Amino acid sequence: MKTDAENRLWYHLRDRRLDGLKFVRQLPVAGYYYADFACREAMLIIEADGGQHSDSAYDLRRDAAIRAAGYSVLRFWNTDILQNTAFVLEQIRQANQSQPASDE
Numbered sequence: 001m002k003t004d005a006e007n008r009l010w011y012h013l014r015d016r017r018l019d020g021l022k023f024v025r026q027l028p029v030a031g032y033y034y035a036d037f038a039c040r041e042a043m044l045i046i047e048a049d050g051g052q053h054s055d056s057a058y059d060l061r062r063d064a065a066i067r068a069a070g071y072s073v074l075r076f077w078n079t080d081i082l083q084n085t086a087f088v089l090e091q092i093r094q095a096n097q098s099q100p101a102s103d104e
Contacts, residue, residue: 005078006036006048012089013037013046019093030065038071042096047075 002010013023027038029045037046045066049059063073074095076088 003048003050003078005050005076005081008085009037009046009048009076009081009088012085013092018089019096021096029071030062030069033062033066035066035071039096043071044092044095045071045073046092047073048078048081049075050078 010023010025012018013021016022021039021042023037023039023046025037027035027040027045029035029038035045036048038044039046059075063075066073072095074092076091081088
């Protein structure tokens with residue numbers, strides 16, 4: 001079951017709504033990890049986090065493995081996604097613009 005924050009973010013990411021980028025949900029990455037949202041062309045992973053992710057050693061290891069696979073990782077608190085969606089989307093835009101162009 002997806003959270004309200006994930007559903008809101010997906011509304012803005014799906015169907016190339018954000019700058020024409022193709023995002024998918026639940027992409028397997030770096031072995032057995034699944035990204036909440038991924039844009040393969042930008043090599044960008046977006047994670048929507050609830051309170052259980054606060055100071056998580058697991059998330060640190062997971063992010064390191066995903067970065068080693070060539071992806072950038074952005075994490076947003078669910079409350080930020082729900083209460084300040086425009087800011088979150090702008091952060092994703094800026095992260096994409098700072099990525100080197102891919103060959104895809």
